[in-house]
Amino acid sequence: MAFSTSGGFAAGGPASSFVAHRSDRVRPNASTRRPTAGSRVSRLQMMDMPEVVECDVAIVGGGPAGMTCALYTSRADLKTIVIDKNPNVGALAITSHIANYPGVDKAMTGQELLEQMTKQAVDYGAEYRRAQVFMIDSDDDEGEKYSKTVYTPDATIKARSLVLATGAMGRSTAPFPGEEKYLGQGVSYCATCDGAFYRDAEVCVFGNNLEAVEEAMFLTKFASTVHWITNSEPKFLMKDAKVTDLIGCDNVKHWTKSRLLEVEGDVSGVTGVKVQQRNVDEPDIIPVEGAFIYSAGGGNKPITDFIQNKVEFKEDGGVVVDENMETSVKGIFAIGDIRNTSFKQVVVAAADGCIAAMSLDKYLSGRKDVKLDWVHK
Numbered sequence: 012m013a014f015s016t017s018g019g020f021a022a023g024g025p026a027s028s029f030v031a032h033r034s035d036r037v038r039p040n041a042s043t044r045r046p047t048a049g050s051r052v053s054r055l056q057m058m059d060m061p062e063v064v065e066c067d068v069a070i071v072g073g074g075p076a077g078m079t080c081a082l083y084t085s086r087a088d089l090k091t092i093v094i095d096k097n098p099n100v101g102a103l104a105i106t107s108h109i110a111n112y113p114g115v116d117k118a119m120t121g122q123e124l125l126e127q128m129t130k131q132a133v134d135y136g137a138e139y140r141r142a143q144v145f146m147i148d149s150d151d152d153e154g155e156k157y158s159k160t161v162y163t164p165d166a167t168i169k170a171r172s173l174v175l176a177t178g179a180m181g182r183s184t185a186p187f188p189g190e191e192k193y194l195g196q197g198v199s200y201c202a203t204c205d206g207a208f209y210r211d212a213e214v215c216v217f218g219n220n221l222e223a224v225e226e227a228m229f230l231t232k233f234a235s236t237v238h239w240i241t242n243s244e245p246k247f248l249m250k251d252a253k254v255t256d257l258i259g260c261d262n263v264k265h266w267t268k269s270r271l272l273e274v275e276g277d278v279s280g281v282t283g284v285k286v287q288q289r290n291v292d293e294p295d296i297i298p299v300e301g302a303f304i305y306s307a308g309g310g311n312k313p314i315t316d317f318i319q320n321k322v323e324f325k326e327d328g329g330v331v332v333d334e335n336m337e338t339s340v341k342g343i344f345a346i347g348d349i350r351n352t353s354f355k356q357v358v359v360a361a362a363d364g365c366i367a368a369m370s371l372d373k374y375l376s377g378r379k380d381v382k383l384d385w386v387h388k
């Protein structure tokens with residue numbers, strides 16, 4: 012019996028399911044860790060007792076919003092941890108050239124600009140951790156010092172304040188037939204969360220983007236075969252060495268120009284996927300136990316699945332904040348594209364990060380006014 016920790020819908024769809032999946036051979040002790048009715052304790056029991064880390068500020072998302080906030084909070088001597096799913100998949104990371112960020116040469120790629128922002132924050136003391144956040148929590152008990160909790164597959168971060176900065180690249184296409192039905196029972200959006208449950212099993216990865224490539228590569232460590240399915244030939248990705256490395260793996264089969272039609276299963280979970288290859292009459296059924304789907308990267312919905320109902324949302328799915336970037340929950344802030352405003356620009360995301368940092372510094376210190384990051388001498 013294996014469990015999925017990443018039942019959340021990558022596009023900001025249904026919340027995490029934490030449903031048991033099959034494959035008894037995969038994890039010998041798993042049956043004793045079966046979750047009951049989704050309680051917090053049982054969810055934690057599903058994981059191998061993750062490391063617990065305490066900090067002043069936890070920032071979810073390492074785009075320009077999150078990294079600017081980290082720059083300010085670490086400069087203000089607040090112990091800051093940024094938890095970022097993947098530095099290659101956010102809106103800035105995939106932008107080929109940034110022609111309108113003040114002071115930056117128009118030849119600079121989004122990725123280069125983001126690397127500089129990350130380095131700057133890390134140089135000031137921020138800790139950058141690469142991990143997918145699948146759940147957050149807030150303890151309203153006044154006496155609780157580390158009242159915000161961020162859950163990742165390997166670590167639980169306990170923080171005095173929390174910043175949400177996961178952007179708006181969430182998937183906007185409809186789920187595939189069977190996808191929602193088997194979510195958490197073989198369908199996953201996070202190989203690093205769930206990959207180990209598929210030791211010696213066949214899995215598929217659907218997606219024509221770098222995130223899919225990296226996640227498929229991670230799965231090669233566990234799965235007997237990783238079927239990588241791409242709608243079209245991944246031409247634009249081909250220049251990236253990661254793709255050549257992936258295709259060169261003995262246990263990878265690439266299904267190019269193949270449409271994912273359906274995720275199939277039974278009471279035990281996913282049993283296969285139906286794909287239609289171009290210029291082939293009949294669809295193929297690939298027998299897999301795990302279907303990892305990455306069809307975001309081009310979507311335009313705020314990524315909020317891991318938040319569940321912890322903060323207030325606007326009708327358009329953006330997180331509601333006040334002028335200090337604070338959400339409906341004290342000590343939780345939201346910045347950048349996750350707010351889903353009409354001003355989705357790097358300079359605005361960075362400015363949001365600055366406002367949140369100064370506001371949360373005020374919140375944590377109990378000061379009446381914000382403290383400026385500069386002084387006239």
Ligand SMILES: Cc1cc2nc3c(=O)[nH]c(=O)nc-3n(C[C@H](O)[C@H](O)[C@H](O)COP(=O)(O)OP(=O)(O)OC[C@H]3O[C@@H](n4cnc5c(N)ncnc54)[C@H](O)[C@@H]3O)c2cc1C
Pocket residue numbers: 071072073074075076077094095096097098099100101102103104105106107108109110111112142143144145176177178179180314317346347348349354355356357358360
């Ligand atoms: C194609 C394109 C071109 C653009 N061109 C320009 C331009 O020229 N000029 C300009 O000013 N703006 C441009 N923009 C807009 C700009 O890139 C965004 O407004 C800006 O990047 C938003 O920053 P952000 O930090 O909110 O989100 P993002 O940059 O999207 O970063 C979000 C981060 O959160 C991480 N994340 C997501 N989910 C999780 C999770 N569950 N756990 C942990 N981490 C997670 C992601 O990996 C990512 O690193 C462009 C956008 C696109 C899509």
